[in-house]
Amino acid sequence: MSQPFSKTIEDDFIDEEDIIAKFQYLENVTERYPYRPLSNSAAYSFSDRVGNAMTKLPEEHKRAALALFANTIYIPDPILDEAWREATYSIRKKLNGKSTVNFLDSLYLAVDNDGLINIFSGVANIEGREDHNLNPGFNSVSGIINELFTLIESKKQSPDLQKIITMMKKKNWIILSDNSISGGSLASDIKKLMKIRSILYPKGETAPFLQKDTQPPQIYAVVQLITEQALLTLDEVLPKTNIAYGLEFDEGMRISSGRCSLFNKDSTREAVRKLCEWFGNNFFLDQHNPNFRARIREHVQKGGQDNYAFGWKNCGYTIVTQNNALSNSVPVIYHRPPSVEGVSSDENRGAAYEPPFPRIESRIYHEISPDSSRLGIIEEWKNIDYLQTCLYRNK
């Protein structure tokens, strides 16, 4: 096993990149707000985590790895919680007293995480989550699509529309996302929700259960962590005034961006990029894991590099929340290469590398969501007509 911290890492480099101060902070913050332990130990300090990872990296990349790990953006739970409160504060300001963020006026939907509404309402102190007359309990845009699709499939004479009616009485439809890094998933959900709104609120008509001239609900996005990149993507679907967020990360925090300002020296940034490329070439090209192959295929289809060097969609962040490393961060930080069956441990390139912040993948099987095809069916004229006839009986 090689030494974790090479003797050839010069004093000037450590000084120029402010390595010691960054290590000291990460030591302190991870001790107070720990990330989950590594697989082979109950408790590891930040230095131990980094040291453990460094022993498995080639000598020529150790300097870069040190700079990369020192620039991990570790977000502990108290900052994450405050980000929700900040986002809530921000959305309250946007609503300007005309409506409230509680479940009476607002419908909450979550992107990719059903538990988010529970977490958000708790941290942001928003009452009424379990009042079924207030909260129809869809939890996600998929939930609404599923409900509409089921209605259409059954095409009953007198369908149970209570949940849809409850939803339609809200002044605000608020989509929650714990992180919007590339902006893709959130933008996609917003577009779907807009389609649903246009179906449920035909122009010039008011449903009998709504007060006359009731306006269709406003769609808002409330995001815990967002990026400049995501804000640009969202700009195409939702006005800025309808987006509230807690914490924004700019382009300067992307290793893959020309504006990266994480490092003090350009030469360090280039060295870190080379490390990421080396890691990608070694552990993602010729991927054995079929599920990961599917993931990389999808990533490449969306414009990402085939070696996955900078993470999902080449985002290249170094963000690790106390709960999990983000897939949009560089994999050197979080990816534990799986061992390959039938290959000796010496030959098994990936088996030994233990990243400082191993990630738990939220998706293993990259199945295609039925949302788009179902929404396509809902959008067929005969189905729109059925839904609108049910909701607007006096049509």
Add this chain to the structure above:
Amino acid sequence: MIEIGINDLISELSKKIVFVSSVNYERRSLESLKTINKIILNNSVNRQFHIYRLRVDNKDRRISILEAKAKSHEEEYDNYEARLKARIAKEGSETKIKDTKKTFTLDDLPGKDNIRSQLIESNDAKEPFSIVFDITALPRRVILLMMDVFVNFLEKSEAKNLFITYTWPGRYPFAGRSTNTGALFVENVKRRLPEFLDGVDEIQSIVTAGRDGSISRLFLESMPGNANTDTFFYIKKDDYLFGLNSILENANVLSFVDSNSRTRMNYFLSVSRGYELIISKVKETLEVWGKEHNNLKRALLIAPFGPKPMMITAYIAERYSRLFSLKNSLDCRSGIVHVSSIQQNDLYSIGYKNTSCYRISLDDLLGRKL
């Protein structure tokens, strides 16, 4: 203290505006001109501006290179203002700009009445005016003095509202030397901290960590065993790396909090949220103390080491505490803590970013809902 956009500011301003700002050696100190320009460009109302421009000198420690920079910025300000006036004249607008320049010495500040009379000497209009206070380049001690003057205007309904503007630095210098020297000092009563806390039975202290890490730790270590302390870290919601630098400076505050059960860690991501958290904490503490009928002597301390708009929060919180204690016969002294002296080691800030504008809640500032 709610952050508002420039359009909201313009719509809430009176016809007459007292604009108080300062130009110094920092480049960002010139940015207040842009705010004035934006207000004038929106010419739906002919305004009367009284620009009260302060220059604050440190008579004992003049550094020629900083003086030259400040002089050059003064000239730039003058030229810009002359162009602004020429443009207004050319357009035939009835907007008027009056400029008063004053130079103070930090160790020998003028009295409140003196400033008050200078600010209203041309107030021929009977309607209440608006105050826009740009704190970007002003020392904390001068901010406190000016706030006292503004409160006087607001209490007498001579002024209608108060807005704070602040231009964020592009970055802070790399040098990394501490600018804060001397002892911890309670600014509003001009006493050293230990002297202020002498004989106090119960303390609630609040500290917002700034760019200089040593001072927050010094404050925490200076708190006696009967103090409950809330430590606040600011992470700018759209500039994480800016906030991270301050956190790196204050890394050992985290270890202090770990070893001290009476110290709590808090974060805020916008000045408005920080204000809300701190004012709520102060109100909640005072309510509890007010309900406990005992003869304990209390102290409420606020140490706004950063960012600078938190000085305004501290001013409002301290004043609120004073008014509450008076009304409820609570034996509570309140103080705003800073260091007794600073040492100039660098340019203080390099470049500039955006200018934020905050609307001040008069209910909180004047204690209207006590």
